[in-house]
Amino acid sequence: MEFSAEQIALWLDGEIIGDPKATVIKLNKIEEGEPKGLSFLSNPKYNHFLYETKASVVIVNKSFNPEKAFSATIIKVDDSYAAFAIVLQAYEDARKHKKQGVSKLAFVHETAKLGKGVYVGEFVYIGENVTIGDNSRLYSQSYVGDNVKIGEGTELHPGAKIMHECIIGNNCTIHAGAVIGADGFGFAPQKENDYKKVPQIGNVVLGDWVDIGANATVDRATMGSTIIRRGVKLDNMVQIAHNVEVGENTVMASMTGVSGSTKIGKNCMFGGQIGIAGHLEIADGVKLAAQTGVAANIKTEGSVLMGSPAFSHKSFLQSYVHFRKLPKTIAVISSLEKTVKELENKLEQISK
Secondary structure, three states: OOEEHHHHHHHHOOEEEOOOOOEEOEEOOHHHOOOOEEEEEOOHHHHHHHOOOOOOEEEEEOOOOOOOOOOOEEEEEOOHHHHHHHHHHHHHHHHOOOOOEEOOOOEEOOOOEEOOOOEEOOOOEEOOOOEEOOOOEEOOOOEEOOOOEEOOOOEEOOOOEEOOOOEEOOOOEEOOOOEEEEOOOOEEEOOOOOEEEOOOOOEEEEOOOOEEOOOOEEEOOOOOEEEEOOOOEEOOOOEEOOOOEEOOOOEEOOOOEEOOOOEEOOOOEEOOOOEEOOOOEEOOOOEEOOOOEEOOOEOOOOOEEEOOOOEEHHHHHHHHHHHHOHHHHHHHHHHHHHHHHHHHHHHHHHHO
């Protein structure tokens, strides 16, 4: 499909600088821009690519002020990254064939209720008393256990598993291999130094617009519910343990693990490989750098922490300056100790 800069600017409520008739038929990264390509510029470290790119149209922030001439037509918007995400979604929707209907190779229990426009692919399993909302799509080999409720417009990618009794909101995306509602990690130590499994009889509740990455896991509660609230985004291979609650619009990068019964506030941002101990409370808006280890409550909203154990981002950076100098500092201390020892020996000789 072909679009003009004029059409795109109208769609994004942007301001054109350059040729409004410039056309695009594909999307490119700005450093790999091609003629008739549409790119975007958000991070200032990539500004220099604008003066080199062959892309025909580039979406930029309104605050961007070019330093020299460039050949592309630019469209200025409030947030170029968000605007380009809108374009990408439209491109994906146009490219993706919206399948409907139930494959003859799927199993759907006779008690299941499927809404209008639902797609069920090959080798999908849908158990007893399942309810699936309008326009949801279940791709091949996904699994939906007994008594599960899935809202409207939700997608289960190949191999995604929704275990029994779980509740999935509207417009959620569960990526390939993700498991929602596996048993929580509950084992009681016995006298013989072995363990007895504690039954996990709760469920998982996902709010609307939740994204669960590939091979991520959200465990069911021991009792009650593990709750992932509206707008949460979990990256691939994130582990959420039993009875955890994650607040609205919180995002977590890959390989983050949250231990049981921890309560996380809304609008938090967690980097990759973060470990959070159990039974903690983390305030709204907290930001944790990659590989942070959290072993205590974080009560101050908007805190930025890093390190293990976690402490203030600013203090961590100040400490790291000294940590890098530690070998040199130790050498200086050793030299001073040697000098002091020599002086002590000389004083001892003089006193004799």
